Amino acid sequence: MDKRKPVVCILGPTGAGKTATSLGMAKRFPARILNFDSRQVYKDFPIITAQPSPEERAVCPHELYGFMPTTGIITVADFIEFAHEKIEQSVDELPILVGGTGLYLKALTSGLAPIPDIPDEIRARVRKRAEEEGSAALFEELQRVDPEYAKCTHPNNKQRNSRAIEVYEGTGKNFTWWHNREVPPSPYRFLKIGIKVNLDDLTPLLNRRIDQMIAAGAIDEARRAWDICPDESAPGWTGIGCSELLAFIKGDIDIDEAKLLWAKNTRAYAKRQLTWFNREKDIHWFSPDEPSQIVEFAAAWLAKSDVEG
Structure with missing residues (x-):
């Protein structure tokens, strides 16, 4: 039951x-x-x-x-x-x-999925890119490394795009891989x-x-x-x-x-x-x-x- x-x-x-x-x-x-x-x-x-x-x-x-x-x-x-x-x-x-x-x-x-903590230096580097290059640049990269997750975000969503890129850089796996884990x-x-x-x-x-x-x-x-x-x-x-x-x-x-x-x-x-x-x-x-x-x-x-x- x-x-x-x-x-x-x-x-x-x-x-x-x-x-x-x-x-x-x-x-x-x-x-x-x-x-x-x-x-x-x-x-x-x-x-x-x-x-x-x-x-x-x-x-x-x-x-x-x-x-x-x-x-x-x-x-x-x-x-x-x-x-x-x-x-x-x-x-x-x-x-x-x-x-x-x-x-x-x-x-x-x-x-x-239990995504590991991302090193501070990676987070800082990605956030700096977001400020200097803009969220749309991170979104373009996200479309290449994680096209599935890119479908649920937006070029202007700096928070989500930055987080997705830092997870990819910090773990070598994209969000979709992590979300599909048992x-x-x-x-x-x-x-x-x-x-x-x-x-x-x-x-x-x-x-x-x-x-x-x-x-x-x-x-x-x-x-x-x-x-x-x-x-x-x-x-x-x-x-x-x-x-x-x-x-x-x-x-x-x-x-x-x-x-x-x-x-x-x-x-x-x-x-x-x-x-x-x-x-x-x-x-x-x-x-x-x-x-x-x-x-x-x-x-x-x-x-x-x-x-x-």
Whole structure:
């Protein structure tokens, strides 16, 4: 009998309706919603990163949203530690993981390879390269040495690209090799529910959401964040939407250019997310207009888990 704690995961590309799906499930079961989106951890960008609103958070406890300063760095290992802690706190609640950072979810569900500590001199050298040559140069190298991992990052993501290159230089093996190593089984049972939207259908929804974010105060939010952290190299500023609005605030581009770039980068990110999740074989896919079917599917899985457990 499998007596591991059940955990439901709601995943999919940005803008697909994961938050609404999770809230529908939380209205059926006593639940605790846990974020696994690497951008929604930053507290200074609740609008730009589409974090749940106060009204949405009132439905049930929400964890791991908006707790990190713009200067903060959260590694995959950090995320696993935080997620395990919150899952263990969900004694009488169903943990529902919601997000789109595939690497976080894979590490949590499949385990994290024990990557050795990287020598300080290698880390310093790679970080210096990132500052002098730019994150895009590291990304180009990453595409050569680890094309699989390059699919889940972005040329502007200095934190991830630097970490991947330093691991490769420090161990002689790339991230994909480490992530594919055998690790101990997870102490939890996972049901993965994917919200799938065709990219062409998703694109106008993403464009409309950008307009809605700007109407909700995204530009003022970015200005306040810049007052708090006027360092564009800080990890929080590398997020899509944040970097484009920062370019507008600094006068490098006008607002229309910022919106076009934001939309382009968001679509590219959604495409990478779909590519990542489409490689996984244990996801049960639904469209966003099937909320009742999703809840009933999860209820049946939980009932079966109770019987088997």
